[in-house]
Structures are given as structure tokens and as C-alpha cells.
Amino acid sequence: MTGVVYSKFPHEKLRSIQQSDSHKPLTLEYIAEGNANIVYTFKPIADEPVNLGVRQKLLRLRKDKSFIQSTQSQYITFQREFLPLFRPENIVEQTLITLDESLIESLNQRLAEHESTGARKDVRHGDRLAVDDHGLLMTDMTAQHGEFLFEIKPKWLQQSPDAPRDSIRCRTCALRMQRDHMKAGGAVIPTRGGFCPLGLIDVDIEERRRAFRNIIEAQANELSHTTVGEIVNYLAEEGYQVLSDLRKHQAQFDKHGLLGRDPEDISDDYSKAMTLRDCMLFVKGSLNAFANTADIRLADLDFKHAHPDKVQKWKSTERTLVDQGWYTSTEVDEGYEPRCLLTRRSL
Ligand SMILES: O=P(O)(O)O[C@@H]1[C@@H](OP(=O)(O)O)[C@H](OP(=O)(O)O)[C@H](O)[C@H](OP(=O)(O)O)[C@H]1OP(=O)(O)O
């Protein structure tokens, strides 16, 4: 835990605690991290209420990686490019907050300590926060008492424009199979988990039910059959609509794919499409009355700049899927009932 103070004036600022500080102190506690960001929660010291400015907010700080832009530039792009695409109630809000450098230093020291306690996954060891003048305060979607939070990464909700016409696998399922194959040293062994994004927004409500059920059951095996049924029905009947909007924008920003372009021709629209293909959907609600309390928000809409390393990765992924036949190969790979909606429809 790291002691901090939050002051609203002259502009919102978070800084390390100093001796004889007159502001009410808070602590920052690490809660989670992804490849690009680390997320902290605010806790009061003693029983003091948490300052209104950071109440029900989390702090998200960027990691020190070459492809990540400054927080201020990410924030500006988020406000300009992504916020207008969705209803405000379907987006995790962001507020820019100023930080002092000693705070980052102190949090980086804690990160090193978390590596020996097992609090951080091995794959994230060595990642540190970037020195940046800003962080982001975000809507806290953490489940409170009696609530449940589901995290869904919807990935590619429409087929890749680069996929062959005779594809029998969608982009996400093709990539999952290719990666499973690599991990298994060449054998095609179906792994557990993973879902076909196309099912989440299919016109057939039974497909939507089936897709959401797979996700909900995988994340909440302690919930009763009835509760799961209520959550699944709500998502398949109304909750999925934000994903239909997401699909529309994914398609609108990438009509032609990547393989026919020169790397220097990657447009901002393509970057936007890739961002929308890698965002997160949080679905939170009370277990007693999910449909009446559901809070459904997209997060992680950080503009993916076309850094040469990224473009190279995107291109080589797509090339591998096309050239090695992961979209089109007809071998029976997932047992009696394949996960991919496209595969099932082509049987
Ligand atoms: O390689 P992909 O397509 O599976 O997507 C990566 C994600 O993998 P996953 O969703 O788990 O399959 C990956 O997620 P994880 O780190 O695996 O949680 C990142 O989101 C990565 O983006 P960035 O490098 O942080 O900007 C994502 O990379 P890009 O979308 O920038 O290519």
C-alpha cells in the first residue's frame, strides 16, 4: 500500500503523502493489471470516508512500454474518437488527474515487492509504470456485496476482411485454434474456455443465449442454475445491444483489411478498428435482480497507434491465419459441437 493525498484545487492532483500533511491521507492498493496498464483502488486510512473526488473511482496508470502513448494523449483521443460512438451509460468514464513523479517511483518499488509475494502473475513480472504526469480516474466496476462482475473481451464481432470467402472459422476462433496448436507443439488439442464472439450478436436469440451461457458459467460456477438463467436471458434479450453497436463500429473502421496495404498506409481508422477489437465489456449487477440493476460498460478503449512493431504483429498474425489455412481447414477440431458459429453453420 502506498500513502497518497488527493487535492481538488487548484486542479485535481494526486501526490505522495508528506510529513505533516494537512489533507486527509488515502492509500493506493494494487488490484489488477493487463499488458498495458495497472489498476489501483483507493482505501481510506482509519475509518475516514474517502474523498468525494475519488469515491467509486479506480486509478489506472500506464506501463512503460514503447507502443503506449502518454496518458494525456490517450485521454484526448478517447474523448474525441471513442466516447461519441456509444451511449454514455455504456462507457467506463475517464477523468484525467495530475500525478507527481515520486508517486510513480514509490508505486514501482511496490510492484517489485509484489513479484516475490505472488500478487502479480509471472508473465507481468518486470513490467513497471511509466513516468507520466497524469493518470486516469475511472468508474469503479468492482462488484460490491451481493453483486457480480463479469468481464467479457468480445474481440472480433465480425469476420476479418482478409479472411478467404470460403472460411469456416471466424477471426477469433481461427486465432484461438492456431495458438492452441502452437502451444500443443503441433497437435490440435481443443482447450477449455474460449468462445465464439459471433454468437454474442447473432440474430438468433438461442445462439446469443448459448454464447452468453458459456461465458457466464465459466466465470461463475458457484451461482445457482436459476441465477445464471436470469443473467443469460437478460444479456441475450437486451444487454447484448452495446455489442451490436461495437460490431457496427469495428466494421465501419476496417472495410478492407490489412494484407493488401503497405505498412505506411495504416490509417487511424484501422487503429480504431483494432482498438474496438481489443476492448473489454464489464457487466455488473445484483444477483437478486440482475435485469433491474445491470450496469454494462465498455472499457480499455486505448487508441492503438500503428507503431511498426504492432503493425508487424497484426500483419504476421493475419498472414499466418490465411496462409496456414486456419480460416478454411475442414479437419474436425473441436469435437461434436464446434465453438465457432461459422463452423456450425457450415456443417
Ligand atoms: O494478440 P491478440 O489479438 O489476441 O490481442 C492482444 C491481447 O490478447 P488476448 O485478448 O488475450 O488474446 C492482449 O491481452 P492480454 O495481455 O493477453 O490480456 C493485449 O490486450 C494486447 O494489446 P496491447 O499489446 O496491450 O495493446 C492485444 O494485442 P493487439 O490487439 O494490440 O494486437
Ligand SMILES: Nc1ncnc2c1ncn2[C@@H]1O[C@H](COP(=O)(O)OP(=O)(O)OP(=O)(O)O)[C@@H](O)[C@H]1O
Ligand atoms: N473500471 C474498472 N473497474 C473494475 N475493474 C477494472 C476496471 N478497469 C480495469 N479493471 C481490472 O483491471 C484489469 C486490467 O485492466 P485493463 O484491462 O485496463 O488493463 P490493460 O493493460 O489495458 O489490458 P490489456 O492486457 O487488454 O491491454 C481488468 O482485466 C480488470 O480486471
